[in-house]
Amino acid sequence: xxxxxxxxxxxxxxxxxxxxxxxxxxFIGLHLIHEVTSPQAFAMLRERNLTVLYPQRTVATVDHIVxxxxxxxxxxxxxAEEMMVAIENNTSSNGITLHNVGDGKQGVVHIVAPELGLTxxxxxxxxxxxxxxTHGAFGAIAFGIGTSQxxxxxxxxxxxxxxxxxxxxxxxxxxxxxxxxxxLVLHIIRVLGVNGGVGYAYEFAGEAIEAxxxxxxxxxxxxxxEGGARCGYINPDQVTFDYLKGRExxxxxxxxxxACAWWSSIASDVDAVFDDVVxxxxxxxxxxxxxxxxxxxxxxxxxxxxAVSDFPAEDAALIGExxxxxxxxxxxxxxxxxxxxxxxxxxxxxxxxxxREAARIAELHGGTVPAQVKAFVVPGSEQVKKxxxxxxxxxxxxxxxxxxxxxxCSMCLAMNPDKLVGRQVSASTSNRNFKGRQGxxxxxxxxxxxxxxxxxxxxxxxxxxxxxxxxxASA
Amino acid sequence: MSAVTHIKGRAVPVRGNDIDTDRIIPAxxxxxxxxxxxxxxxxxxxxxQLKEKGETHAFDKEEYAGANVLLVNANFGCGSSREHxxxxxxxxxxxxxxxxxxxxxxxxxxxxxxxxxxQVSPEEADGIQTAIESDPNLDxxxxxxxxxxSYGASVIKGILHEGVRNRFLTGSWDxxxxxxxAADEVAATAGxxxxxxxxxx
Numbered sequence: 001x002x003x004x005x006x007x008x009x010x011x012x013x014x015x016x017x018x019x020x021x022x023x024x025x026x027f028i029g030l031h032l033i034h035e036v037t038s039p040q041a042f043a044m045l046r047e048r049n050l051t052v053l054y055p056q057r058t059v060a061t062v063d064h065i066v067x068x069x070x071x072x073x074x075x076x077x078x079x080a081e082e083m084m085v086a087i088e089n090n091t092s093s094n095g096i097t098l099h100n101v102g103d104g105k106q107g108v109v110h111i112v113a114p115e116l117g118l119t120x121x122x123x124x125x126x127x128x129x130x131x132x133x134t135h136g137a138f139g140a141i142a143f144g145i146g147t148s149q150x151x152x153x154x155x156x157x158x159x160x161x162x163x164x165x166x167x168x169x170x171x172x173x174x175x176x177x178x179x180x181x182x183x184l185v186l187h188i189i190r191v192l193g194v195n196g197g198v199g200y201a202y203e204f205a206g207e208a209i210e211a212x213x214x215x216x217x218x219x220x221x222x223x224x225x226e227g228g229a230r231c232g233y234i235n236p237d238q239v240t241f242d243y244l245k246g247r248e249x250x251x252x253x254x255x256x257x258x259a260c261a262w263w264s265s266i267a268s269d270v271d272a273v274f275d276d277v278v279x280x281x282x283x284x285x286x287x288x289x290x291x292x293x294x295x296x297x298x299x300x301x302x303x304x305x306x307a308v309s310d311f312p313a314e315d316a317a318l319i320g321e322x323x324x325x326x327x328x329x330x331x332x333x334x335x336x337x338x339x340x341x342x343x344x345x346x347x348x349x350x351x352x353x354x355x356r357e358a359a360r361i362a363e364l365h366g367g368t369v370p371a372q373v374k375a376f377v378v379p380g381s382e383q384v385k386k387x388x389x390x391x392x393x394x395x396x397x398x399x400x401x402x403x404x405x406x407x408x409c410s411m412c413l414a415m416n417p418d419k420l421v422g423r424q425v426s427a428s429t430s431n432r433n434f435k436g437r438q439g440x441x442x443x444x445x446x447x448x449x450x451x452x453x454x455x456x457x458x459x460x461x462x463x464x465x466x467x468x469x470x471x472x473a474s475a
Numbered sequence: 476m477s478a479v480t481h482i483k484g485r486a487v488p489v490r491g492n493d494i495d496t497d498r499i500i501p502a503x504x505x506x507x508x509x510x511x512x513x514x515x516x517x518x519x520x521x522x523x524q525l526k527e528k529g530e531t532h533a534f535d536k537e538e539y540a541g542a543n544v545l546l547v548n549a550n551f552g553c554g555s556s557r558e559h560x561x562x563x564x565x566x567x568x569x570x571x572x573x574x575x576x577x578x579x580x581x582x583x584x585x586x587x588x589x590x591x592x593x594q595v596s597p598e599e600a601d602g603i604q605t606a607i608e609s610d611p612n613l614d615x616x617x618x619x620x621x622x623x624x625s626y627g628a629s630v631i632k633g634i635l636h637e638g639v640r641n642r643f644l645t646g647s648w649d650x651x652x653x654x655x656x657a658a659d660e661v662a663a664t665a666g667x668x669x670x671x672x673x674x675x676x
Contacts, residue, residue: 016657016664021647022638025657027664029671037557039508048651053658054665065506079506086508120670130556130580144580146558147510148587148649156654158661162638194493195550198579228553230579255674262669294493294553314549314597318492413502413555434497434554441501441520 002166004269007201010141014124023160029123031058031153032109037128039086041150050155055095063108064415068405107381107407110134110347117247121236121263131347133224136233137217165275167200171208173283178466181216182449185223186288190298197229204234208282214243215353222348226295235267290433290447292322301464305332340424342375342457346412349429349450350380355388358450359396364472367458369401375457376403378410414439427456479589479643482571482617487533487542488604495554500563514566538611546604547574552581561585571617575600589648593633619643
């Protein structure tokens with residue numbers, strides 16, 4: 001049993017009571033909703049004559065079905081339009097704030113809440129979206145939930161939850177140039193597996209984690225769910241406080257000092273007890289790419305596609321399925337794999353630091369996306385888009401042959417018009433390489449960092465970004 | 476809500492580890508404001524792809540029509556939190572799932588629908604799948620209280636943790652009712668959280 005960890009402290013302070021079932025009734029400090037997983041929850045409330053208990057603790061935006069090109073209403077997709085109307089009506093009739101397209105604050109829910117300062121250390125956060133784990137970067141305990149649980153949070157501001165074990169993932173050393181938070185988390189998932197985290201909260205810690213800025217920390221926590229963990233978090237520190245200071249919903253004046261004191265108090269104690277500790281050395285990690293159909297099927301850019309014999313016997317069928325679906329053979333190099341589409345965006349890698357680094361790499365390379373590749377950049381929010389344009393990043397992308405789009409989830413899950421076609425291969429900064437994930441039931445996805453996607457787009461094939469980064473460092 | 480104590484019927488095996496919720500219900504079917512009609516789209520892309528290869532997915536096989544117990548392998552339901560996945564299975568007719576392990580959000584979404592997900596060992600999962608594949612008409616019965624699964628002449632004892640099991644047995648698998656009762660205690664907990672009053676001391 002873990003003790004004195006951030007998870008234990010936050011869990012205890014938010015425990016309302018132990019339910020007759022033995023589970024915990026847990027108070028949720030921040031509830032985020034979007035258009036895909038909330039309409040049925042509001043319908044259930046109406047059926048049961050229930051109202052929203054704390055409307056000011058729920059914040060809504062729209063992201064999954066929003067088109068990133070023509071955003072004029074009504075949307076060409078009638079079903080998407082119906083979902084937009086549903087969330088507009090449900091939020092207005094229940095007194096819930098909605099950050100809608102065009103109001104300057106819309107975007108991917110896991111990008112919007114942090115940039116508005118809504119997500120804060122020590123909170124419990126819930127959202128009907130598995131990538132809610134992202135908010136753990138602030139030292140919040142953040143759970144992805146289903147629609148029936150969205151109903152529960154709307155009606156009661158609580159969830160019925162079983163407890164979790166806590167695994168500390170200690171990352172020592174420093175990431176090498178050209179290796180990013182995305183590579184780090186893909187590497188961790190590769191080693192621990194897609195179900196390695198089942199039953200656990202992941203605490204990411206150690207010098208390599210502390211050295212990340214908040215956006216890198218969000219990238220790491222975002223993918224905790226891909227490792228099977230119920231949530232992932234990083235203890236809050238000065239980096240966290242500096243990020244929050246001055247944001248719209250961050251406390252000010254005397255309240256700021258009170259907040260910093262409480263936020264510091266909820267961090268794991270130096271003598272905290274963990275159920276499990278795993279250590280990684282950041283300096284050994286290469287740019288990491290997925291080759292298969294689960295986020296754990298990854299490899300370093302210098303490596304070749306693994307053999308079935310490299311895996312436990314029970315994984316043999318899955319590995320065979322991955323070879324067939326991806327058209328890869330054991331022993332083949334991943335470098336040099338041709339791509340058709342390059343996607344930069346998503347709740348994993350759609351933030352300013354991602355776009356700045358992507359633009360920098362494009363400039364270092366100097367080339368243009370070849371005709372056979374479709375490359376596009378989807379900023380994570382309207383705020384990210386505005387700031388990127390102020391910095392001239394949009395012009396850099398367009399100059400190098402990338403399309404510059406409006407904010408949304410886009411081709412991470414392809415619920416909007418952005419989709420792969422047929423068996424296209426996508427170099428993607430998103431978080432899932434599942435079969436059919438990017439909108440074509442036979443489409444193929446290679447997950448990688450924004451820098452690696454840029455160089456893959458410009459070269460037309462998967463390419464190690466490190467030589468370019470070294471060139472940039474010596475220039 | 477009514478208690479879920481016994482599930483009786485026939486089973487349908489869907490083999491494979493790490494079957495994610497995108498595969499259970501592809502994202503294009505999430506463009507909806509109700510869960511109605513999702514049943515026919517369960518495993519839509521997997522089914523279509525097998526058909527193209529001249530094979531048949533279990534959900535399309537005549538002999539499994541009307542089955543209500545889904546037999547799976549490890550880490551079933553990983554990935555997206557979409558409740559559309561268990562909803563599509565439920566609307567197809569699934570009332571219980573037996574497998575080696577489940578992704579947690581999927582597991583919890585099933586509790587909310589009154590669908591127990593019972594854990595068994597890899598050998599037991601393979602054993603019951605093989606038995607059903609050779610005789611799809613075999614009667615299957617699940618006792619939620621003991622987590623025992625009987626099929627034909629065989630009985631295996633699975634795992635369903637106490638807190639979860641109690642919610643099925645007491646009819647509190649739909650959590651809203653019991654959570655609503657604690658409104659005063661919720662307010663008391665909220666009152667102690669410094670961020671709830673904007674960190675004013």
